[in-house]
Each structure stands twice: as structure tokens, then as C-alpha cells.
Amino acid sequence: xxxxxxxxxxxxxxxxxxxxxxxxxxxxxxxxxxxxxxxxxxxxxxxxxxxxxxxxxxxxxxxxxxxxxxxxxxxxxxxxxxxxxxxxxxxxxxxxxxxxxxxxxxxxxxxxxxxxxxxxxxxxxxxxxxxxxxxxxxxxxxxxxxxxxxxxxxxxxxxxxxxxxxxxxxxxxxxxxxxxxxxxxxxxxxxxxxxxxxxxxxxxxxxxxxxxxxxxxxxxxxxxxxxxxxxxxxxxxxxxxxxxxxxxxxxxxxxxxxxxxxxxxxxxxxxxxxxxxxxxxxxxxxxxxxxxxxxxxxxxxxxxxxxxx
Numbered sequence: 001x002x003x004x005x006x007x008x009x010x011x012x013x014x015x016x017x018x019x020x021x022x023x024x025x026x027x028x029x030x031x032x033x034x035x036x037x038x039x040x041x042x043x044x045x046x047x048x049x050x051x052x053x054x055x056x057x058x059x060x061x062x063x064x065x066x067x068x069x070x071x072x073x074x075x076x077x078x079x080x081x082x083x084x085x086x087x088x089x090x091x092x093x094x095x096x097x098x099x100x101x102x103x104x105x106x107x108x109x110x111x112x113x114x115x116x117x118x119x120x121x122x123x124x125x126x127x128x129x130x131x132x133x134x135x136x137x138x139x140x141x142x143x144x145x146x147x148x149x150x151x152x153x154x155x156x157x158x159x160x161x162x163x164x165x166x167x168x169x170x171x172x173x174x175x176x177x178x179x180x181x182x183x184x185x186x187x188x189x190x191x192x193x194x195x196x197x198x199x200x201x202x203x204x205x206x207x208x209x210x211x212x213x214x215x216x217x218x219x220x221x222x223x224x225x226x227x228x229x230x231x232x233x234x235x236x237x238x239x240x241x242x243x244x245x246x247x248x249x250x251x252x253x254x255x256x257x258x259x260x261x262x263x264x265x266x267x268x269x270x271x272x273x274x275x276x277x278x279x280x281x282x283x284x285x286x287x288x289x290x291x292x293x294x295x296x297x298x299x300x301x302x303x304x305x306x307x308x309x
Contacts, residue, residue, distance in 0.1 A: 003121075003124050003125075004121065006124075007105075007117070007120055007121060007124060008105060010120075011103055011104065011105045011117070011120075014097060014103050015094075015096065015102065015103035015104060018094040018095055018096050018097075018103060019094045021094070021095070022091070022092060022093050022094040022095070025091045025092050026092045029082070029087055029092060032085065033081055033082075033085060033087075035081060036078060036081065036082075039074050039077060039078045039081075040078075042074055043071050043074050043075070046067050046070055046071055046074075047067070047071070049067070050063070050064065050067045053067075097116070098114060098116040100114055100115070100116070101114035101116060101117065105117035105120075122198060122199070125198050125203065125204065130205065130206035130207065130237075131191045131194045131195055131204070131206055131237075132187075132188070132191045135187075135188050135189075135190075135191030135192050135194075135195060136192055136195050136196075137158065137161075137162055137165075137192045137195075137196055140158055140192070142155065144308050145305075145308070146306070147305055147306060149305070150184075150304065150305030150306065153303065153304060153305065154184075154185060154303060154305075157178075157189065157301045157303060158189065158192075160299070160301060161176075161189055161192065161193050161301075162196065164176055164193060164270075164299065165192075165193045165196035165197045165200060166196075166200060168197060168202060168234060168235055168268035169268070170299045171295075171299060172296070173295065173296060173297055173298055173299045174263065174266065174267065174268045174269070174297070175259075175263070175268065175269050175270070175271075175291075175292070175297050175298035175299065176193070176268070176269070176270040176271070176298065176299050176301075177270070177271045177272075177273070177292055177293075177298050177299070177300045177301070178190060178270075178271070178272040178273070178301050178302075178303060179273060179275070179276070179277070179300065179301065179302040179303070180274070180302055180303035180304065181274060181304075181307070182274055182307060182309075183306075183307030183308050183309040184303040184304070184305055184306075184307065184308060185303060185308055186239075186272040186273075186274075186303060187239055187240075187272060189272075189303075190206075190237055190239055190270060190272045191206070191237075193235075193237070193270055194206055194235065194237050194270075197234070197235045202233075202234035202235055203232070203233045203234045203235070204233055204234065204235045204236075204237065205230075205232075205233040205235075205236055205237070206236075206237035206238075206239065207236075207237070207238055207239070208238075208239045208240045208243070208244075209238055209239065209240050209241045209242065209243055209244035209255075209273075210240065210243055210244045210245065212230075212238055212244065212254075212255075212258075213244045213245060213247065213250065213251055213254065215229075215230070216230075216250060216254040216258075217247070217250065230258050230261075230262075231258075231261050231262055231265050231267060233267070234267060234268060235267070235268045235269075235270065236258070236262060236267065236268070236269045236270070237270050237271075237272075238269065238270070238271045238272070239271075239272045240272065240273065240274070241255075241271050241272065241273035241275065241280075242273050242274060242275040242279070242280075242283060243274075252284055252285065252288065255284065255288060256284075256287060256288045256291075259288065259291055259292070260291070263291070263297060271292070277289075277293060280292060280293075
């Protein structure tokens with residue numbers, strides 16, 4: 001919500017700047033060409049008089065057409081006057097970045113978000129998500145695989161992940177875990193999921209496991225309410241599970257709490273790790289392991305092969 005408010009403030013500022021710049025240009029032009037102000041005043045009077053005439057007019061269409069003709073003639077006179085003095089008519093009007101919404105961010109009587117506003121929100125989501133900008137499914141490069149079996153396995157994983165990003169679910173499992181050695185492309189694919197999910201309208205946040213523990217400690221210091229901040233995003237991405245520091249009563253309990261709270265809230269969690277299933281069991285215990293490997297809760301994909309780095 002705060003991010004949305006910041007963007008709305010940004011829109012108001014640039015709209016006001018465009019209006020102010022046009023007003024300044026018009027004031028300069030009118031100071032140089034007093035006739036411009038007279039023309040504008042005459043147009044206002046004609047528009048006001050039209051309303052009064054329509055009340056009693058027998059032929060309303062004729063009255064309306066006559067007024068429009070007079071206003072158009074004045075408009076042409078103003079354009080010629082400006083052209084004779086080398087002044088562009090466009091400079092007297094606000095130059096909005098988006099002509100559709102005129103930098104309000106909304107369109108139509110129902111005030112629906114403009115496409116430009118949606119794009120700006122998405123850009124802000126990208127900037128704060130922690131995702132690599134160049135990690136997109138569209139940029140997936142098959143040519144980097146030297147082994148055909150590894151390529152086929154990775155392409156299959158990509159198809160599953162693309163489907164997962166559509167609804168944040170695969171085979172009804174809201175969780176996702178990518179296993180594999182260093183350099184097989186887990187982080188790239190995890191970020192691809194994040195970008196695709198945002199483009200599908202979901203909120204996304206990514207942490208490395210190390211930063212996640214730091215975030216939990218920050219929450220304790222700031223006395224935040226439970227794990228609320230970490231359960232808000234529709235999709236939480238956790239990269240490099242297993243590289244985080246062990247802090248008594250924080251690390252494992254916190255990770256279990258995050259996964260459990262998000263599952264209870266119906267939120268999606270995607271995890272990437274270099275650890276094998278046995279190493280996960282040994283490091284985190286049966287309670288967390290059973291959740292991360294349950295087919296009902298998590299889709300587990302293992303990327304095998306040589307390092308791509």
C-alpha cells in the first residue's frame with residue numbers, strides 16, 4: 001500500500017508540473033500577444049452563452065452548430081497568430097507523459113488503473129522484489145547446455161515452472177522446491193518464476209536464506225507481530241536454503257514458522273537449495289522436511305548435470 005501511495009504521489013507531482021509548465025508558457029505568450037487572451041475570453045463567453053440560448057432555442061442543433069463554428073474560427077485565428085510569432089500551440093498545453101490518463105493514473109468513469117500505472121507498479125515491484133532483471137522465461141537459452149539429457153530435464157522443469165507461475169500452484173501444491181548442485185540454473189529459474197508471477201498480477205518477494213534470517217532478527221528487534229511481513233506476499237522466494245547461519249531458537253524454528261504460516265494462509269512458497277533431500281532432513285529435522293517434500297504441499301524438481309557457470 002505504501003508503494004502504491006508513493007507512485008500516486010509521483011503521478012500527482014508530474015501532472016502538476018506539466019500543468020504548471022503549460023501555464024507558464026501561456027502566460028509568456030499572452031504577455032507577448034495580448035490578442036490571445038482576448039480570443040480565450042471570447043471563446044469562454046460563447047460557450048457560456050450557448051447554455052442560455054439552448055434553453056429557449058427552437059432549433060437547438062442550429063444554435064449549437066453556429067457556436068461551434070464561431071469557436072473554431074477563433075481557434076484558427078489563435079493558431080495563425082502563434083505561427084506568425086514562432087510559438088508552437090502544443091507548448092501552451094500540458095505535455096503529459098501518458099496522453100491516455102493525462103498522468104492521473106486512471107481512466108474511464110469508473111477510474112480503472114491506466115496501463116501506464118499498472119506498468120509503473122510492476123516496475124516498482126521488480127525494483128523491490130530482489131529478482132535479477134534479466135531472469136525471464138523468454139530469455140531461457142537452450143544453447144548453454146552441452147549435455148542433451150540435462151537440457152531436456154531443464155526444459156521440462158521450465159515448462160512446469162511456467163505453469164506454476166500462472167496460478168502459483170502445480171498439481172494443487174502451492175509450494176515449490178528446486179534441488180540441484182551449484183551452477184545448474186536454480187536461481188535463474190527461481191527468479192523467472194518471480195517475474196512471471198508478478199506479470200500475472202501476484203505480489204512477490206525474494207530473500208536468500210541468509211537474508212531471511214537477518215529479516216527475522218530485524219522483526220524481533222522491531223517487535224513486529226509474528227511473521228506477518230513474511231506472509232503478506234502471494235509468493236515468497238527463498239534462495240540458497242542451507243547457507244543461512246544457525247542461530248539458536250531462530251533459524252530452524254523461524255523457517256518452519258514461515259513455511260507453516262504461509263501454507264495455513266494459502267500462500268505460495270518457492271525454495272531453491274544445493275542440499276540433497278537427506279541433507280535437508282539432517283539439517284532441519286523431520287518436521288520441516290516432511291512439509292518440504294510432501295507431494296500435497298510441495299512440487300519438488302531436481303536439476304541434475306554439470307555446472308553452467
